[in-house]
Amino acid sequence: MGISVEVNAGDFTRAIDKLDSNYLPDAISKTLKSSSELIASTAKTSHRFQSHTHIGEKAILAEYKRGTLSARAYLEKNIAPYIKRLHRGWGTWAPDEFLYKAKKITEGTILSDIKNAIKKAIEKAGL
Numbered sequence: 804m805g806i807s808v809e810v811n812a813g814d815f816t817r818a819i820d821k822l823d824s825n826y827l828p829d830a831i832s833k834t835l836k837s838s839s840e841l842i843a844s845t846a847k848t849s850h851r852f853q854s855h856t857h858i859g860e861k862a863i864l865a866e867y868k869r870g871t872l873s874a875r876a877y878l879e880k881n882i883a884p885y886i887k888r889l890h891r892g893w894g895t896w897a898p899d900e901f902l903y904k905a906k907k908i909t910e911g912t913i914l915s916d917i918k919n920a921i922k923k924a925i926e927k928a929g930l
Contacts, residue, residue: 826927828872830920836867838913839874846876846905852889862886863902876902 843865854860862883867874878886892898 826924827921830924831872831917832867832869834913834916834920835872835874836865838909838916839865839867839876841909841912842876842902842905845909846901849905849908850889850901851899858883859886859889876905878902 843863846863847860850859852859862879863876863886864879864882865874865876878890880887889896889899890902891900
């Protein structure tokens with residue numbers, strides 16, 4: 804009998820299947836949801852406009868779309884019709900762009916969270 808080495812990709816393939824079907828989408832979903840919430844909460848505290856009623860802050864929302872791997876932080880005009888004007892600028896008001904600023908402020912944290920989620924999913928899948 805000669806010397807031989809067998810390579811079996813079965814375990815690896817099963818781990819990849821687990822990663823694709825369960826672990827990775829779940830990890831990314833949770834991270835996207837928390838990321839949109841982080842952007843919205845940062846925008847609520849980093850804007851320049853003076854708030855008397857806090858309705859403007861209530862119009863800065865986060866939304867996660869289950870099953871689509873997408874989430875967003877957005878301005879809801881039905882809560883505060885003027886909120887987009889504050890963001891973009893209007894008349895004598897200079898643009899504040901607090902939602903964009905919040906994304907930039909939180910970008911490092913979000914990227915780190917995504918990397919950690921992927922790493923944990925890979926470890927959980929046994930790769």
